[in-house]
Amino acid sequence: MRDGRGVRVQGPQHPDGRAELVRWAICETGIIQAIGRGRGVNRGAENPLQIDILTNIVLPVEVDEVTTWKRLQPSLAQIMRARGAAPLSYCDMAAAYPDLFVSGDAAKMALTRENPEQTPIEKYLIGVCSGFSAINYRRRGARGPAGKLLYDAARIDPLAWLTDRIGSVVVG
Numbered sequence: 001m002r003d004g005r006g007v008r009v010q011g012p013q014h015p016d017g018r019a020e021l022v023r024w025a026i027c028e029t030g031i032i033q034a035i036g037r038g039r040g041v042n043r044g045a046e047n048p049l050q051i052d053i054l055t056n057i058v059l060p061v062e063v064d065e066v067t068t069w070k071r072l073q074p075s076l077a078q079i080m081r082a083r084g085a086a087p088l089s090y091c092d093m094a095a096a097y098p099d100l101f102v103s104g105d106a107a108k109m110a111l112t113r114e115n116p117e118q119t120p121i122e123k124y125l126i127g128v129c130s131g132f133s134a135i136n137y138r139r140r141g142a143r144g145p146a147g148k149l150l151y152d153a154a155r156i157d158p159l160a161w162l163t164d165r166i167g168s169v170v171v172g
Contacts, residue, residue: 007066011058028057035061075114076100077128085151085161086125086132092147096165125150133158140168 001007012027014020031053040049053059056069079100080086080093087093090111091104101107115124126132133153136146151158162169 001066002062002064009058009066011056028059031055031057031059032061075128076110077114077125080125081129081132084156085149085158086129087162087166088122088125088148088150090121092166095167122148135171137162137169137171139166140170 012023014023035051035053038049038051040051043049053061053063074082077086080097083097085096087096089104090101090107093107093111094101094104101110111121111124112118115121119127126134129150131152132150135149135151135158137149137158138146149158149162151161159169159171162171
């Protein structure tokens, strides 16, 4: 690594030395050639080149960071943020995002796991969705406290979004 530390990683290697030379020439050299296409040698401090190497292949290059694919994946709250809206009710999260949560209980368990400080859900999502607007809503005919939706006002019409994903609601 650039800072002098070493990180142990596993990479593919053929047990036969001659076959490994051929495998290496086919696999690793192609990636190294792609890195060179950025023409970093033609850059200076005013226009630096950043190269992100996303591979599980060990390369003979100096790097600033080594991570795993799993650590690069967004959290469920970040996925909702990227999609533009996050209901604060677990049941409504499951209704709005059936590809993320199979039920309200599953949403609660998943968000509890990704929130190690156990911050209350409203505070946690407000932190993840900073800059979002908030609106109260109630399903038509429902009793009890109103739900709240955090949404990106530049991309989401909250009434249309809620109606499409949760059903008929009253906002305000």
